[in-house]
């Protein structure tokens with residue numbers, strides 16, 4: 001029997017609303033599969049915690065999280081707490097401390113009605129963005145000089161270490177080789193004359209070890225255009241932290257919006273827990289109304305199952321999401337339905353149960 005210990009950080013806004021539905025899905029799987037069980041430990045960290053305790057998470061938080069097999073996160077950030085505090089003191093801290101240097105963001109069109117792009121099919125929009133998740137433009141390096149003076153200068157430095165750049169690029173090549181897919185590197189060597197020239201060099205160097213992998217290299221501006229005009233060009237994409245952040249929001253826009261975009265923060269060596277979360281934030285505009293779409297959060301449970309090596313369940317969850325998307329009456333308003341978050345979750349569990357029984 002495989003037991004997985006999962007740390008829950010529901011966080012702020014719609015975070016707890018969508019995490020509840022993901023937990024329902026995990027509990028349903030546990031009932032359907034006698035070889036699997038999950039234990040949950042919830043941590044109350046987030047902006048409310050900050051307002052009360054002056055910190056986003058406890059000092060020993062990282063130590064306590066270390067013991068878990070995975071972290072399942074909702075969202076952090078809320079009006080009243082500056083974004084850079086909520087982001088840096090919790091999300092980025094966990095990503096960094098646990099060396100979750102790979103961010104896996106599938107850009108997959110699950111239902112043709114969801115894309116605003118004319119004439120694009122499910123076959124056209126089906127790729128994986130592998131985003132560098134530990135350094136680059138989000139390394140937090142910089143300076144703020146002569147604050148408030150006429151000579152004020154602000155520096156924000158991108159940090160690209162040999163180790164950090166090689167390991168993400170190597171991970172992407174391995175994935176491309178395993179999946180027999182093309183690999184596209186997205187950078188900006190013409191304007192960022194240190195970091196991206198280096199990135200391009202490493203991409204080429206590491207590529208020498210993977211002669212079987214077909215590669216492409218695009219500038220980020222051109223790639224932004226292709227995401228919309230020719231998404232069929234992409235199979236596996238590797239890119240820096242900032243570019244990956246921005247590009248995957250475009251990816252979300254062409255596949256059904258923020259309510260469907262998922263991301264896994266992975267420590268491939270499994271030295272520390274990996275973290276699974278929807279890409280969206282706490283969405284204060286809709287929080288408390290019970291209308292948040294939990295499908296992104298449920299999709300991240302599918303990624304968690306894949307990560308645990310329970311690919312069968314990863315696939316059943318994804319197939320059930322596809323099936324749900326045909327049932328508009330059971331979807332939340334962002335997808336044209338009238339269902340509440342928990343109604344969607346309940347219907348999801350019904351369908352998942354049917355699908356699992358069909359598979360036996």
Ligand code: ATP
Nearest residue numbers: 077258259279280281282283284285292293294334
């Ligand atoms: P962050 O700064 O944390 O990325 P954000 O301000 O970019 O957050 P998000 O919360 O990511 O905002 O989402 C932007 C908007 O998309 C929300 O205000 C909300 O209207 C919509 N949205 C996001 N997630 C969902 C969801 N799960 N279901 C329905 N609508 C959503």
Ligand code: MG
Nearest residue numbers: 249279280281
């Ligand atoms: Mg955002």
